[in-house]
Amino acid sequence: MILWTDAMEPERFGVDSVKAVSSQFVGFLLDSYDLTMILSIAPILAKVLLPPESPLLATFNIILSYSLTIIFRPLGSAIFGNLGDKIGRRADLIITVLGLGLVSALTAALPTYSEVGILSFVLFVLLRVLVGIFAGGEYSAGHPFAMEWTPFKWRGLISGFVQGGFSFGAALAAVVEGAFVGIYGLKGVEDFAWRYVFLTALAPAVIALAVRLSMKETPVFQDVKNRNMVRKSPLTDLFRKPYRRDFFQVMVYMTGMFFYAYSLFAFVPAILEHAPSVFSLQEAESIYSYGTYAAFAGAVTFGALSQYLGRRRLTLIWVFITLILSVPVYYLLFTSAKSGNVVGASLASVLIGIITQAPWGVIPIYLSERFKASMRASGVGFGYSSGIFVGGWFSIYVELMHEYLFKGIDTPENVWFSTAALLILGAIFVGIGQYLGPETLGTRLTEEPQKV
Template sequence: MTTSNATKAAVSPGRPGTSTSGQQAKEQRRVAAATIVGTAIEWYDFFLYASAAGLVFKKLMFGPMGPGAATIVSFLTVGLSFLFRPLGAFLAGHYGDKFGRRKILMVTLIAMGAATTAIGFLPTYATIGIASPILLVCLRIIQGISAGGEWGGAVLMAVEHAPNDRRGLYGSFPQIGVPLGLLMASGMLTIMAKVAPGDAFLDWGWRVPFLLSFVLILVGFVIRHGVEESPVFAEIAERAETVKQPIGKLLREHPLLVLVAALIFAGNNAVGYMTTGGYIQNYSTDPDGPIGHQRSDVLLAVTVSAATWLVFTLLAGWLSDIIGRRNTYIIGFMLQMLGVFLLFPLVNTGTLGNLYLALISLTVGLGLTYGQQSALYAELFPASIRFSGVSISYAIGAIMGGAFAPTIAAYLVQSTGTTQAVTWYLAGMTLLGLIAVLGLKDRRGIPLGPDHEAEQAVSPLVGFKRV
């Protein structure tokens, strides 16, 4: 199928229920596989750092600062990368709207993998002194820039290739790459904690999962290299209708929409970073803390919860094609609120069974407020500035939500002596996400192609005709 034919088949119809040819369906399956594998590898790298921050880096790179300060600073480096996500989002959005989604995805994949592999070779503070944490922070910044550019391209490749009536499901494929990445990262750390227990894990065991990234990047590169460009962008490029300054147009015409979209993600992301940011892992394994579980036991619990998160993320995408993105979010945030209030009371009992129950309960709401995000974001913004819109909304939401959630949680516990303040913080972020989604109209099935820019420019904000 030629690019122009693929374009007409994929973006011309304006109603849900569009049928696809066998060849186009094959390409859609290839895109689905590429987005799942690529994002899983990207987030494996990203979450591997977050998990290692509390388990490894606080001792090996920041140890001289003392236990309390080292914990907070190590989590600050997790959040630091979020400050550079907007830079990655701005760069990817600008060049993605000008030169295409596919090229950007190749660049972000390579950059993330190179930074992660380099961390695996990084000497500790005991070996090279202050240069060790400085180099670690620099590599984390590269991860942040890559993550900021990755997500927007991956979701648009998935959603813009999808049939109109299955955007939620197809859009959930890059979303499940996130719990898959967490599952892979926690799983590899669990294996190495068993293979190299105790001091051996700190001596060399933690490095193996980072070095494995080099092999995974090669796999991801091969899979992504064979995928066609997004049909929406292909049609824009064919007509020579790319916007010269897409970010300027976005911020000039749609600033409030970007903020509301960011708040929706922040409501999910703050809660999710209790595990993806490594806080629960650190809190429940700290030998000086109230729990004191074995490292391998906690990592296995996080791995299992990542699997349930994956299931509910996929379910959310499928469900949003039936009842709408907005309704799925409302259900999801209500269940997420329940999970937030169960989290620490269950974890603080000190039993492994309740730790599993707490994390699994939390993933129900996390999945149901995440799987539909790709489709929701893609349907919010006009085609010519869509990459910029989804990338920047996502990056801002990540800063507002997950960037410093582990740091805030650690500070609240050290300041108050209990986890109750953390619960109320997470509940407040969940409520903020729910309020934001109530401010949006559902745009399920809206045409995504450049022929419908006027319709896409009508504001989805409740009470607004145009942003």
């Protein structure tokens, strides 16, 4: 029999749980809103920040700069994850949302290439580095905070909802960009209105900050403090026995998950916006947004189902589905964009959104269940970010496949088959990672309860 102390996991979904979940949903929305904006608005930023050249190459340069910036997420996870395990999750979250909102908004103040030359692109990359650091800290404390305030029976559903904040942010970014193009026209957005687009990031930052200032620390972390179990070096403990095997298993899994993610966020817009696609930028953004709406629904549904089928079993089933459908759905997207078939392209976008983002619905709870409470912020944050070490260079992999492996299948300016191949690679990594790990459904989040 296990006796649980008073300062344990909540038994009901109360006001504090609502605050914790809504805070992380909005914070993760902000993360996605900013980062996805870079990808969806890449053709415009390429014209504003880079010299005239091949449109596809210029867009790849923007996407590559995005890859370079997310490489700094592990640094943010290391800094703020370690801090979250030592001083608490709440203080971490206040710092990260402030930094993320302000730095994202500073993008609006960048000079253009016509004003300062290549310095504009250098400054853009530097801001992306700062965004990456704060974003890496955002989910380090945020995911454990939300999960530690969630009663057991709601974990799967809330995990999907919290992770769905990323897809919702992506959808919101596409809608906002489409609205600005509709109001100012493509020329107006290229000339000046792109700055207004980035300023809109201040709105979710203010909302998240207001909620976080009113929150309390989680009972699980309070229990760690009360029993004097705060670790001296929670981050480095991840690489010591017996935890390092767990960490590297998570790293393999998360590598594949990043391939999944950017098969939607990075390359669906690129496929829709480049020849032989006949869609206008506004049409492409609308079609892409359908995929992000579906991604949100998929993540919530997947998370909820995992509470019954198990995190590991459901993910392994999804791997087989992905391997079967990857090439057909991207071919549908490509041919529909080529022929101007809005219905076909929308259907493909929705299917890709579900396939690539649904399995993310278990990430907040799976990673929280995978690491002990005294090292959870470090484990969740750095474990999440560890997928970036290999997965973060997705733009290079797709470009290499496009140029050397699948040149005869892709078109000169479209990377549909190379993107499908990236998703297949993701499924392989995810399958190996989950196969090597345990089922976590049923794991208690409080550390080392008293046994009698």
